[in-house]
Amino acid sequence: MRAIYSFLMLLATPWLYARLYWKGRKNPLYRARIAERFARAPLPVKEVDVWVHAVSLGEVIAAIPLLDALLAEGRTLFVTTMTPTGAERLKGRFGERIPHAFIPYDLQHPMRRFVRALNPRLVLVMETELWPNLLMEVKRAGIPMVLANARLSERSFANYRKLRFFFKPLVGVFSSILAQSPADARRFEALGASADAVEASGNIKFDLQTPKALDPEFSAIKARLGGARLTLMAASTHAPEEAMLLDAFKTLRAELPEAMLWIAPRHPERFDSVATLCREAGFQTGRRSQPESLNASCEVVVLDSLGELPGWYGLSDYAFVGGSFARTGGHNVLEPIALKVPVFSGPHVHNFMAICETLLREEALEIVADAVSLMQAVLRLHNNPGTRNARVQNASRVLEANRGAVAKHLAVVNGLLENRQPIPPDSGAL
Structure with missing residues (x-):
């Protein structure tokens, strides 16, 4: 069987080269x-x-x-x-x-x-x-x-x-x-x-260590954007989640006009298209890669950078972890939990089923059916600080109990x- 597998991989070599060059159009590391x-x-x-x-x-x-x-x-x-x-x-x-x-x-x-x-x-x-x-x-x-x-x-x-x-x-x-x-x-x-x-x-994901202090650069950017504004982080998103979130975000802003949405697409090659989508949806849009665009008029910010997600999680008020409205299977909900941020997820979490089931049992995570339900849940939690604090405390206990x-x-x-x-x-x- 290995010989057959290796032969098929060898036949695929021209396609592998072509794929690298194709993906390199948007991410030069594939070619470099x-x-x-x-x-x-x-x-x-x-x-x-x-x-x-x-x-x-x-x-x-x-x-x-x-x-x-x-x-x-x-x-x-x-x-x-x-x-x-x-x-x-x-x-x-x-x-x-x-x-x-x-x-x-x-x-x-x-x-x-x-x-x-x-x-x-x-x-x-x-x-x-x-x-x-x-x-x-x-x-x-x-x-x-x-x-x-x-x-x-x-x-x-x-x-x-x-x-x-x-x-x-x-x-x-x-x-x-x-x-x-x-x-x-x-x-x-x-x-x-x-x-x-x-x-x-x-699961070693529970042993995640949180930064001792938030990066001052991130805090300064949040202050420029309007430090007291409610901020919803949508992390590791996939298509068509951004379109769903942007449409539903209008309902949240109808109740909380100062609310701000941060979107961190999972794949860098989608940064430009997501930023375009945000502008076409009618939102004043800033980009992490364009510091001059980040000011108090921003309604949506595209976090088009790599390796900075923990810092932005730490400055958000609520987090939605993507890949869970799309049928991707979800992503790591423990990162925002480690930073004491209330977390929401869509229903498609089969890649993290055991973690999510543990959190759900302890009322440390909320699963929502769609983007409209997400905005309703954020508003409900925002209006009930006691419930919000209990959610954070429950999540911290789950994290601590499962370390080792x-x-x-x-x-x-x-x-x-x-x-x-x-x-x-x-x-x-x-």
Whole structure:
């Protein structure tokens, strides 16, 4: 099966090049570092303690508490991502302390070159990245692997189970699978992972650390916009969520004329189109990238920057986390919760189902059906400060009660590094 998969990936190579050039029209990073996608660029470091693969922005955010802990222990790290948004968030958070490269496409020989050149002591893969050539080349090199903060939704499991013969060898290569929940652990075992390798260790997203103080630059911008105005943050939005929110926002402004909407699109290539959409909807629109446009006349602000979301969350009064009106599956609701901001989400949260269910049980999150319902819920909470404060306190308790997964991950990683047993070289057959 691996030979067939690798052959199909090879056939797709021209399309992969074309896709990079196409996406590079709006994000130059796709073209600027194209050699990395095929393991043709020199690596900034070699022979690190831990290579962490976090495919995109969400996985990078999830990995931050663990990366902090590993750095605190003096471990040398290297991080790969697939997307520029993930790379930018990593750079914004860690600067030069953690070197980065874009991971090669899952082609057999480029992946082999990359693994041999980097030669880490341990590979840590975030969440559910089961790439056949990546996993088999790491196994071939005799390097232990951990699937960290592992999750497997019911929907994904139903699809993977149909191809269990293909996925069983993949989940079997991990020395340890640290699942977010007992349900995730059971699904990995049912897919073919050894019960001895699987542990429900909790979700490291709960270990997110909040900044000790808000960036003065953000506070100064909020003051220019009118510091006392009610601010609703719509974060990590996807089409058509912005159009829905803008239309419904008019109903909120009818009740609260000074209300302001901040929109942070999930993907940078949509920054311009979202700003145009806001203006066409009739709103006075500012952009983070254009400081001169940010003043008290702004009704909507497009946060067209990368790596700054926590700072803007901290200055907002309410937060809606996107990808949940669109059928994307939602994004991380714990970021605003960690900053004591009341959070709303749409109904489509299958990527964060366990977290959302926990929060809902404790009345720490509100799910709304659509954008109009969101504006009504914001107004209702705004008019009931006691309910708002209770929501924030409930959320803080949930966050605190579920911390501890990073310590469990750290114990496993340190155990593998300090007691590493050579893994027999493998032919790479799948």
